[in-house]
Each structure stands twice: as structure tokens, then as C-alpha cells.
Amino acid sequence: MPQMHDATHAAGVAGTQLHRCVKGHPLNPVSMAAWQEGWSVPRTQSFSQVRKCKICKHDIPRNWVRLGCEKGCQDSVCLNLNCAAKVLDSAKRELAVKHRTVAELETALLEEESLLVKEAAVDSLRELGTSAQSATPILEKLMLKEISHKDDRFQGTSSSRNSIRHTFLANDGTHPLLEYQGCRAFRVKVAVTLALLRETRVLEDALLGDDPDVAGRPEVREAAILGLAELGVQGRGSEAAHLIERLGLALSDEVETVRIAAAHALRCIAPAGVTEAAAPFLVEALRDSEENYNMAPESMGGMPIRKWQDAEGRRLFELDLVAALSCLGASANAAAEPLASRLASTKQTSAMRWAAAEALAQSGALEELRKATEHCHRPGKTDILHPRPKPQSTSVIEEVRRAAQTTLERISVK
Ligand SMILES: [Zn+2]
Numbered sequence: 001m002p003q004m005h006d007a008t009h010a011a012g013v014a015g016t017q018l019h020r021c022v023k024g025h026p027l028n029p030v031s032m033a034a035w036q037e038g039w040s041v042p043r044t045q046s047f048s049q050v051r052k053c054k055i056c057k058h059d060i061p062r063n064w065v066r067l068g069c070e071k072g073c074q075d076s077v078c079l080n081l082n083c084a085a086k087v088l089d090s091a092k093r094e095l096a097v098k099h100r101t102v103a104e105l106e107t108a109l110l111e112e113e114s115l116l117v118k119e120a121a122v123d124s125l126r127e128l129g130t131s132a133q134s135a136t137p138i139l140e141k142l143m144l145k146e147i148s149h150k151d152d153r154f155q156g157t158s159s160s161r162n163s164i165r166h167t168f169l170a171n172d173g174t175h176p177l178l179e180y181q182g183c184r185a186f187r188v189k190v191a192v193t194l195a196l197l198r199e200t201r202v203l204e205d206a207l208l209g210d211d212p213d214v215a216g217r218p219e220v221r222e223a224a225i226l227g228l229a230e231l232g233v234q235g236r237g238s239e240a241a242h243l244i245e246r247l248g249l250a251l252s253d254e255v256e257t258v259r260i261a262a263a264h265a266l267r268c269i270a271p272a273g274v275t276e277a278a279a280p281f282l283v284e285a286l287r288d289s290e291e292n293y294n295m296a297p298e299s300m301g302g303m304p305i306r307k308w309q310d311a312e313g314r315r316l317f318e319l320d321l322v323a324a325l326s327c328l329g330a331s332a333n334a335a336a337e338p339l340a341s342r343l344a345s346t347k348q349t350s351a352m353r354w355a356a357a358e359a360l361a362q363s364g365a366l367e368e369l370r371k372a373t374e375h376c377h378r379p380g381k382t383d384i385l386h387p388r389p390k391p392q393s394t395s396v397i398e399e400v401r402r403a404a405q406t407t408l409e410r411i412s413v414k
């Protein structure tokens with residue numbers, strides 16, 4: 001048990017080691033969605049007691065992911081940014097006492113039970129840079145590791161404590177989770193570290209998906225793509241030049257988190273000037289995302305399939321697409337029509353209007369912008385559900401004109 005001498009301090013282990021429970025077990029992401037009251041469950045451990053975060057003291061709703069002791073102790077920490085930062089900090093302090101060299105960090109990655117300590121170890125490896133390249137095989141294994149949220153001694157029984165099936169993303173219960181947030185963040189961190197250690201080969205393998213174990217796993221694809229995005233952020237986007245087309249394909253991936261990651265990566269890499277090959281994919285994706293439904297092929301029943309569950313994610317995706325097109329300049333002129341419709345249609349955020357106007361200007365579609373300065377409501381197509389569409393409000397019309405006008409003026413000054 002780590003550092004038992006802390007237990008003799010007044011604050012105890014709980015006071016000095018926030019990332020462990022009072023008994024020194026690691027706090028890892030868990031959900032208590034299926035943790036229930038009933039036979040042989042002590043009252044203190046059942047759901048008649050609401051769990052509070054031990055740091056901020058807020059209640060944690062029963063189905064939310066939290067950091068908890070898997071051995072059954074009662075400590076819980078919520079995943080709010082503040083609390084998450086505090087526990088990670090505490091894990092970093094524990095790691096700093098024990099492990100300093102690359103070899104020691106590798107051992108920690110292999111043997112440590114606490115996800116937070118492993119996360120701290122990955123952070124240290126990243127800071128060491130290329131001198132930590134010997135850790136690549138371990139990092140690769142961690143990135144591909146399959147986390148089973150059902151792997152628990154109650155597996156298959158009604159009292160399984162750790163169940164992702166009824167678990168929601170904190171703050172937003174609209175879409176199902178593939179992985180608890182903490183595990184997902186760890187995977188992404190590992191992928192980012194691999195990218196910064198100049199091991200894009202590993203990310204490439206995960207993306208191209210030649211390995212059948214990896215091919216069907218969206219969480220691995222997402223992490224690999226976000227690793228490439230980090231290259232862009234660090235101003236090393238050109239190292240991902242040979243993967244641009246693969247990223248373009250990922251824009252129409254069947255899983256929305258992967259699509260969001262791909263758009264983000266292209267946006268981050270675009271300033272390096274290597275993303276021209278992605279232009280047709282970006283235009284296609286922008287056109288495609290106007291509709292939220294795909295028709296299934298006849299063989300599968302021909303019913304509409306919803307493409308986006310995550311409305312906020314979809315907005316981010318579209319903004320990233322437009323920003324990436326904006327960086328492409330003249331080679332994005334095929335995007336003029338969908339961009340103009342983003343600028344002028346009713347249900348758009350103002351961030352999107354301004355981004356679309358900017359992208360139109362950068363791609364040289366000045367005619368579209370000029371048209372938009374005199375924008376007025378044009379009745380769209382009618383259908384049986386909306387026989388008489390409402391006219392656009394004046395504030396929307398004003399905003400479209402203002403965005404177009406301001407953007408035009410700005411580029412004519414240049
Ligand atoms: Zn908290």
C-alpha cells in the first residue's frame with residue numbers, strides 16, 4: 001500500500017492523497033448506474049445514500065461517471081474541471097516521489113493500478129520528449145488497450161457495480177458513451193504523446209486499420225486522430241501530410257466522435273498548408289451535414305438513420321470544417337454554395353455566420369459575399385409538414401448583411 005506513513009498525519013491518506021481512498025486504493029473512473037440497494041448491501045453503500053464529491057461536496061447523480069474506489073469504499077470525486085485537476089495534481093506528486101527516469105516511468109505505466117498515476121506518467125514522458133522514445137511499445141499497447149467496463153467481479157449479475165450501459169455523459173444525457181471520460185482522456189493523452197515523440201507510424205497503423213482488432217474500434221481511431229491534431233497545434237502539421245486523405249475519409253466515419261475529431265484535426269493541421277487533398281472531403285462533409293438523416297439501403301429496411309445525436313458536437317464539427325476551408329484559400333472555391341447557405345440560412349449561430357463569411361472571402365467567392373450584403377428573405381422549399389415557412393426575422397437578415405459587409409470591407413482594406 002502506497003505511503004502508509006501518510007495515514008499517521010492528521011489529515012490521513014485522504015487529506016494528502018486525493019487520488020486515493022482512505023484505505024489507499026486508487027480512485028478510477030466508475031459508474032454506479034447498476035449499484036443498487038437490496039439484499040446484503042449495507043445501507044451505507046446503497047443508493048439510499050447520495051454520494052458527494054469529497055473535494056467540492058456536491059452531489060454526484062447516480063448515473064454519472066465519477067472517480068471512485070473499485071474495491072467498494074465510499075470515496076467519490078466528481079469530474080468537474082476543478083476537482084479533476086486537483087486529483088491529477090495529487091497523482092503527479094505521488095509519481096514524482098517514486099519515479100523519475102524513463103525506465104521507472106515505464107514500470108509505473110505497466111504496474112500502477114491508478115489511472116491517474118499512469119496519466120501523470122504519460123505527462124512526464126511527453127515532457128521528456130524524444131529521449132523517452134524507448135517507451136513507445138508500452139504507449140502503443142496502452143493506446144490500443146481495450147477497456148472493458150464490464151470487467152468486474154459482479155460481471156453478469158444484477159449488482160454489477162461498474163456498468164456503462166446506463167451511464168450518461170455528465171451534463172448531457174443525450175448520447176451513449178463508448179468509454180468513461182477518464183479512460184477516453186487517458187487514451188487521447190497517450191496518442192498525443194506518441195505523436196510528439198515522432199512516432200506517427202503507430203497512429204498511422206491505428207488509422208489505416210489493417211489490424212482487425214483495431215479496425216472496428218472508434219475510440220482508437222478518435223484518439224489517433226486527436227494525436228495528429230496535436231501535431232498541428234505544435235506547428236508540426238507537415239509531419240501528418242501523408243495522412244490527410246485518411247483524415248478526409250474520417251469526416252464521414254460512421255461514429256460521430258470520430259467525425260468530430262477528424263474535422264478538428266484538419267482544422268489544426270490546415271495552417272501548415274498540406275491539407276489541399278482534403279478539400280473535396282471537406283466540401284462534401286459540409287454539404288452532407290445539412291441533413292441529419294441518412295436513408296438506409298433498401299436491404300436494411302430503407303428507414304432514415306439519424307447521423308448526429310450530439311447537437312453541440314455537430315456545431316463544433318461544422319465550425320471546424322468551415323475554419324479548415326478558410327485556411328485552404330482558393331482551392332476551396334467548390335465550397336462557395338454550401339458556405340453561402342451557412343451564412344444566410346435561419347438556424348445558424350452567429351459564430352457560424354461570421355466563420356462562413358470569412359471562408360467565402362478567403363476562397364475568393366466575393367460574388368457570393370456581395371449577394372449576401374443585400375440578403376433578404378427568400379421563401380425556401382415547402383413540404384407537406386411546413387407548407388408556409390416563417391419568414392426570416394429582421395435581426396437575422398441584418399446579421400447576415402453585417403457579416404458579409406464587414407468581411408468584404410476588411411479584405412478590400414488589405
Ligand atoms: Zn467535485
Ligand SMILES: [Zn+2]
Binds near residue numbers: 022023024025070071
Ligand atoms: Zn478503497
